[in-house]
Amino acid sequence: MAAPQNEFDYTRGPSVADREFRRDSPAAQEREARQDAATFAGQCKKILTILKGLKEAVATLSWLKAIVVSLFGMGIIYYPFSSSTKLLPDLFPQAVHGGKQFLWSRPSNSVKASFDSGCAKPSLINLLGFIGVASGLRLQYGLAPNMQDGGWGVHWADAPTHDFDASRFAHFSFWVRGASGDEAFEIGLKDTDAKEIKIESKDWIAASTLRNGVEVIIPLAEFRGVNIKSLNNVNFSFGSGHGSGNLCIGGMAFEGQSERA
Numbered sequence: 001m002a003a004p005q006n007e008f009d010y011t012r013g014p015s016v017a018d019r020e021f022r023r024d025s026p027a028a029q030e031r032e033a034r035q036d037a038a039t040f041a042g043q044c045k046k047i048l049t050i051l052k053g054l055k056e057a058v059a060t061l062s063w064l065k066a067i068v069v070s071l072f073g074m075g076i077i078y079y080p081f082s083s084s085t086k087l088l089p090d091l092f093p094q095a096v097h098g099g100k101q102f103l104w105s106r107p108s109n110s111v112k113a114s115f116d117s118g119c120a121k122p123s124l125i126n127l128l129g130f131i132g133v134a135s136g137l138r139l140q141y142g143l144a145p146n147m148q149d150g151g152w153g154v155h156w157a158d159a160p161t162h163d164f165d166a167s168r169f170a171h172f173s174f175w176v177r178g179a180s181g182d183e184a185f186e187i188g189l190k191d192t193d194a195k196e197i198k199i200e201s202k203d204w205i206a207a208s209t210l211r212n213g214v215e216v217i218i219p220l221a222e223f224r225g226v227n228i229k230s231l232n233n234v235n236f237s238f239g240s241g242h243g244s245g246n247l248c249i250g251g252m253a254f255e256g257q258s259e260r261a
Contacts, residue, residue, distance in 0.1 A: 098159025105150025142244025153235025181211030
C-alpha cells in the first residue's frame with residue numbers, strides 16, 4: 001500500500017522547501033554572520049598590513065634622508081659648482097628669461113644665501129622622505145654686528161631685453177618659512193627707471209604662519225608706481241630694524257592673468 005501523501009518519507013532527503021527553511025533558520029543566519037565578520041576582519045587585517053608596510057617604508061626613507069642631509073652638512077656630499085645656475089630656475093621659473101641672482105650687504109657678510117635641500121617647499125615627494133629632488137633658498141641675515149642693509153634678488157639687466165615684462169601677470173607669489181617665526185623682511189620690485197617699492201613682510205605674514213611655512217600672494221598692484229612692464233629686479237631685503245634671522249624661500253613666481261592682459 002502506498003504511504004499517505006501527508007506523511008514524511010524518511011527514505012528521501014529534505015525537500016527544497018525544507019532546505020530553504022533551514023537556510024533561513026537562526027543557526028544558519030548566525031553562521032553566515034560569523035563568516036561575514038571573519039571576511040571583514042580579514043580585509044581589515046590586510047589593509048592594516050599594507051599601511052604598516054607604507055609606514056615602515058616612509059620611516060626608512062626619512063632615515064636615509066637624515067643621513068644624506070648630515071653628509072651635506074659635513075661637506076662629504078655637495079652640489080656641483082654650477083648647481084646655482086641649475087637650481088635658480090627651479091626656485092624661480094621666470095629666471096630662465098636671462099635672470100641672474102645677486103647678493104648685497106653692508107657691512108660685508110651680513111647676509112648669506114645658499115641653496116639647501118632642507119629649505120625645499122613642501123611637496124608630496126618631500127613629505128615621503130625622498131632626497132635630492134628639490135631645494136630652496138636659505139637666507140641668513142644680521143650675521144655681522146650693526147648691519148645696515150642687505151638682501152638677495154634676481155635681476156634681468158643682462159637679459160637680451162635688459163628687463164622682464166610682468167604686465168601679463170596679476171601677482172607675485174612665494175613660499176617662506178622662518179626658523180623662529182619672528183623674522184622680518186621686505187619684498188621689493190624695481191623697474192629699469194630705478195623706481196622701487198618695498199613691502200614689509202609683517203603686513204602680510206603672521207608669526208604663527210611664518211614659523212610653519214606659508215604661501216604668500218601679493219598683487220602686483222601693491223607695488224604702486226613701479227613699471228611692471230619693464231622690471232629690473234625682484235628682491236628680498238633686510239634693514240637695520242629687522243635684526244637677524246634665518247629664512248627658507250621657495251616657489252617664487254609671477255602668476256595669474258592680469259586684467260590688462
